Amino acid sequence: MSHPLHPEFVYTVRVSYADTDAMRFVHHARYLVYFECARTELLRATGSSYAEWERLGYLLPVTRAEVDFRRPAYYDDLLEIGVQITKLDVLRLAFDYTVRRKGEEQVLARAHTQHVFMNEKGGPRRAPRNLLAPLQDWLGGERSL
Numbered sequence: 001m002s003h004p005l006h007p008e009f010v011y012t013v014r015v016s017y018a019d020t021d022a023m024r025f026v027h028h029a030r031y032l033v034y035f036e037c038a039r040t041e042l043l044r045a046t047g048s049s050y051a052e053w054e055r056l057g058y059l060l061p062v063t064r065a066e067v068d069f070r071r072p073a074y075y076d077d078l079l080e081i082g083v084q085i086t087k088l089d090v091l092r093l094a095f096d097y098t099v100r101r102k103g104e105e106q107v108l109a110r111a112h113t114q115h116v117f118m119n120e121k122g123g124p125r126r127a128p129r130n131l132l133a134p135l136q137d138w139l140g141g142e143r144s145l
Contacts, residue, residue: 031109
Protein backbone atom coordinates (compact mmCIF):
# COMPACT_ATOMS: atom_id res chain seq x y z
CA MET A 1 0.00 0.00 0.00
CA SER A 2 2.87 2.40 0.67
CA HIS A 3 3.77 4.88 -2.03
CA PRO A 4 7.37 5.96 -1.41
CA LEU A 5 7.15 8.94 -3.77
CA HIS A 6 4.07 10.37 -2.07
CA PRO A 7 4.66 12.38 1.11
CA GLU A 8 3.52 10.79 4.35
CA PHE A 9 1.98 12.70 7.23
CA VAL A 10 2.31 11.13 10.69
CA TYR A 11 -0.44 11.56 13.26
CA THR A 12 0.32 10.48 16.83
CA VAL A 13 -2.33 9.20 19.24
CA ARG A 14 -2.14 7.68 22.73
CA VAL A 15 -4.47 4.71 23.19
CA SER A 16 -7.00 5.47 25.91
CA TYR A 17 -8.56 2.83 28.12
CA ALA A 18 -11.91 3.48 26.44
CA ASP A 19 -10.35 2.50 23.09
CA THR A 20 -9.76 -1.09 24.24
CA ASP A 21 -12.06 -4.10 24.29
CA ALA A 22 -12.53 -7.06 26.64
CA MET A 23 -9.40 -8.68 25.14
CA ARG A 24 -7.42 -5.54 26.14
CA PHE A 25 -6.66 -4.80 22.46
CA VAL A 26 -7.57 -1.58 20.72
CA HIS A 27 -11.07 -2.31 19.40
CA HIS A 28 -11.09 -2.66 15.62
CA ALA A 29 -13.66 0.14 15.17
CA ARG A 30 -11.36 2.64 16.91
CA TYR A 31 -8.87 2.35 14.06
CA LEU A 32 -11.37 4.03 11.73
CA VAL A 33 -11.55 6.94 14.18
CA TYR A 34 -7.75 7.14 14.25
CA PHE A 35 -7.69 7.15 10.44
CA GLU A 36 -10.26 9.95 10.32
CA CYS A 37 -8.16 12.04 12.70
CA ALA A 38 -5.00 11.32 10.68
CA ARG A 39 -6.49 12.35 7.34
CA THR A 40 -8.13 15.44 8.87
CA GLU A 41 -4.77 16.53 10.26
CA LEU A 42 -3.07 15.75 6.94
CA LEU A 43 -5.53 18.12 5.23
CA ARG A 44 -4.77 20.75 7.88
CA ALA A 45 -1.01 20.27 7.32
CA THR A 46 -1.48 20.99 3.61
CA GLY A 47 -3.09 24.32 4.43
CA SER A 48 -6.57 22.97 3.75
CA SER A 49 -9.35 22.16 6.20
CA TYR A 50 -12.17 19.67 6.05
CA ALA A 51 -14.25 22.02 8.20
CA GLU A 52 -13.81 24.72 5.54
CA TRP A 53 -14.76 22.25 2.79
CA GLU A 54 -18.00 21.53 4.65
CA ARG A 55 -18.73 25.25 5.03
CA LEU A 56 -18.33 25.53 1.25
CA GLY A 57 -20.79 22.64 0.71
CA TYR A 58 -18.31 19.85 -0.11
CA LEU A 59 -18.69 16.61 1.83
CA LEU A 60 -16.25 13.71 1.63
CA PRO A 61 -17.87 10.52 2.96
CA VAL A 62 -16.02 7.23 3.19
CA THR A 63 -17.18 4.92 0.40
CA ARG A 64 -14.76 2.07 1.12
CA ALA A 65 -12.55 1.09 4.05
CA GLU A 66 -10.17 -1.85 4.23
CA VAL A 67 -8.03 -2.70 7.25
CA ASP A 68 -5.44 -5.44 7.57
CA PHE A 69 -4.82 -6.03 11.28
CA ARG A 70 -1.41 -7.61 11.86
CA ARG A 71 -0.63 -7.13 15.55
CA PRO A 72 -2.67 -5.72 18.45
CA ALA A 73 -2.18 -2.32 20.04
CA TYR A 74 -2.84 -1.88 23.76
CA TYR A 75 -3.91 0.68 26.34
CA ASP A 76 -1.37 3.50 26.73
CA ASP A 77 0.53 2.66 23.52
CA LEU A 78 1.67 5.72 21.62
CA LEU A 79 0.72 5.04 18.02
CA GLU A 80 1.94 6.71 14.87
CA ILE A 81 -0.56 6.68 12.04
CA GLY A 82 1.21 7.34 8.75
CA VAL A 83 -1.21 8.59 6.08
CA GLN A 84 -0.65 9.19 2.38
CA ILE A 85 -2.89 10.49 -0.36
CA THR A 86 -3.09 7.77 -3.02
CA LYS A 87 -5.81 9.15 -5.29
CA LEU A 88 -6.78 12.71 -6.01
CA ASP A 89 -9.10 13.96 -8.70
CA VAL A 90 -12.16 16.20 -8.93
CA LEU A 91 -14.51 13.43 -7.76
CA ARG A 92 -12.47 11.16 -5.50
CA LEU A 93 -9.83 11.08 -2.83
CA ALA A 94 -8.14 8.00 -1.33
CA PHE A 95 -5.67 7.43 1.49
CA ASP A 96 -3.35 4.66 2.69
CA TYR A 97 -2.50 4.28 6.38
CA THR A 98 0.23 2.47 8.29
CA VAL A 99 -0.01 2.03 12.07
CA ARG A 100 3.08 1.50 14.26
CA ARG A 101 4.00 1.98 17.89
CA LYS A 102 6.12 5.11 18.20
CA GLY A 103 9.78 4.26 17.74
CA GLU A 104 9.12 0.77 16.34
CA GLU A 105 9.31 -0.52 12.78
CA GLN A 106 6.80 -3.36 13.17
CA VAL A 107 3.51 -2.60 11.39
CA LEU A 108 0.41 -3.16 13.52
CA ALA A 109 -2.11 -2.42 10.77
CA ARG A 110 -2.37 -1.20 7.20
CA ALA A 111 -5.49 0.37 5.77
CA HIS A 112 -7.02 2.12 2.78
CA THR A 113 -10.03 4.42 2.55
CA GLN A 114 -11.78 5.81 -0.49
CA HIS A 115 -13.94 8.93 -0.50
CA VAL A 116 -16.15 10.77 -2.96
CA PHE A 117 -16.92 14.48 -3.10
CA MET A 118 -20.63 15.09 -2.53
CA ASN A 119 -22.99 18.00 -2.08
CA GLU A 120 -25.14 18.46 1.00
CA LYS A 121 -28.02 16.57 -0.66
CA GLY A 122 -25.88 13.45 -1.17
CA GLY A 123 -25.19 13.88 -4.88
CA PRO A 124 -21.75 13.80 -6.48
CA ARG A 125 -20.01 17.15 -6.70
CA ARG A 126 -16.85 18.06 -8.61
CA ALA A 127 -14.23 19.68 -6.44
CA PRO A 128 -12.87 22.96 -7.84
CA ARG A 129 -9.15 23.53 -8.45
CA ASN A 130 -8.78 25.91 -5.50
CA LEU A 131 -10.06 23.19 -3.14
CA LEU A 132 -7.60 20.61 -4.52
CA ALA A 133 -4.61 22.95 -4.97
CA PRO A 134 -3.19 22.57 -1.42
CA LEU A 135 -3.33 18.78 -1.77
CA GLN A 136 -1.70 18.91 -5.20
CA ASP A 137 1.03 21.14 -3.79
CA TRP A 138 1.56 18.65 -0.93
CA LEU A 139 2.00 15.93 -3.56
CA GLY A 140 4.59 17.98 -5.41
CA GLY A 141 2.24 19.32 -8.05
CA GLU A 142 0.76 15.99 -9.14
CA ARG A 143 -2.67 16.66 -10.58
CA SER A 144 -4.04 13.16 -10.33
CA LEU A 145 -2.76 9.88 -8.95
